[in-house]
Amino acid sequence: MEDERNYNTSPSSFPYLSKQLASSTLGGSADVPVVDLNISDEELLVREVTEASQEWGVFQVVNHGIPTELMQQLQVVGKQFFDLPEAEKKAVAKEEDFEGYKRNYLEGIDAWDEHLFHRLSPPSIINYKYWPKNPPQYREVNEEYTRHMKKLAEKILGWLSEGLGLPAVALTQSLGGETAEYLIRINYYPPSPKSELALGGPAHTDIGALALLVPNEVPGLQVFKDEQWLDVEYINSAVVVFIGDQLMRMTNGRFKNVLHRATLNKERLRISWPVFVSPRHDMLVGPLPELTGDENPPKFETLVFKDYSQQTIENWEVDLQYSL
Known part of the structure; x- marks a missing residue:
């Protein structure tokens, strides 16, 4: 089996990579593929999302149905939470798990x-202890958004499956079907006059x-392609789709x-709302048998997703010193 690091260019695989990338050439705006989902040509949709996933690993979708x-409303209640006094935000602060609120500091920057x-989602893994009670609409808005986001994610996964020559499901x-896990992280990046000293x-x-x-x-938001960092163009109401390690x-x-x-940003507040779709923590994840064979042997080891996550996060913690 070949080394996974030949295929995974994340900092978790190369402890020195972030330091190298920090000085890489910064290009202009990226021509990240944009896929209009409001078309009747299913074959075209399949081809566009598949090609984008193979060539870029990222694309934007418009007319997605959300x-x-x-x-x-999602953005309003999210910002309202971060506008609260620090004491109120700490009511949902992180403890031992990754869930909850946290504020990171860097010397010289507030x-x-x-x-x-x-x-x-699914309901069995939700801990409402970490869902803000203020603003009062936070839970209702996020639960409705989750229903729409799950539909969109399953559509995209269906098109990607077909693009691989597999059944849509x-x-x-x-990833576990109804047991696949959905998580949200609201990133709040205050304006900073010393923005060159850190990455959000x-x-x-x-x-x-x-x-x-x-x-x-x-x-x-920037993506790394062709040995340079490229800005991702903002498109109103678009959803940016990232291919992750497990796919x-x-x-x-x-x-x-x-x-x-x-x-x-030196002058303006930036906020983002990524929703992550992951396998159940105890699932084995590796190359699908349908996509491997004598002429295309597995390039990656099959691992329990929880073990993969723990190893990666431990490497991230070591690597942060190279990133900031």
């Missing part, structure tokens, strides 16, 4: 990142299978896990 008003992280079922989000690939992100209008591993490298990061 009501614009709901997306606006804060470079605040975030709120909690599980959305293949990738969804391989260090360079990384996503541990899970898929991430679907809604940003506000302030630029800052890369399940497809035996046919889909690309895109390296990406968030930069700070």
Whole structure:
């Protein structure tokens, strides 16, 4: 079996990679593929999302069916939470798990990142202890958004399955079907006059299978392609879709896990709402048998997802010193 690091370009695989990438050439705006989901040509949809996943590992979708008003409400209640006094935000502060509120500090900068992280689905894994009670509409809005986001994620996974020559349900079922886990992280990046001293989000690939992100209008999201960092263009009401480590591993490298990061803005507040889709923690994840064979042997080891996550996060903690 070949070394996974030949296929996974995340900082978790190369402890020195973030330091190298910090000085890489910064290009202009990225021509990240944009897929209009409001078309009747199913074959075209399949081809577009598959090609984007193979060549870029990221694409944006428009006319995706999530009501614009709901997306606006999501952003309103999210910002309202971060506008609360620090004591109220700490009511849902992190403890031993990754869920909850946290504020990161860097010397010389008041804060470079605040975030709120909690599980959305399935109901059996939700801990409402980490869902803010203020603003009062927070739970209702996020539960409705979760229903729409799950539908969109399953559609995308269906098209990607068909693009691989598999049944439409293949990738969804391989992630656990109804037991697949959905999590949200609200990233809050205050304006910083010293933005050159830190990144809002260090360079990384996503541990899970898929991430679907809604940003506000302030630029800052970048992807790494062709040896340079490229700004992702903001499109009103679009959802940015990232291929994560597990889809890369399940497809035996046919889909690309895109390296990406968030930069700070000197004058404007930037917020983003990524929803992460991951296998159940005790599931075995590796190349699908249908996509491997004598001429295409497995490139990745089959691992329990919990073990993969723990190993990756431990490496991230070591690597943060190279990222900031």
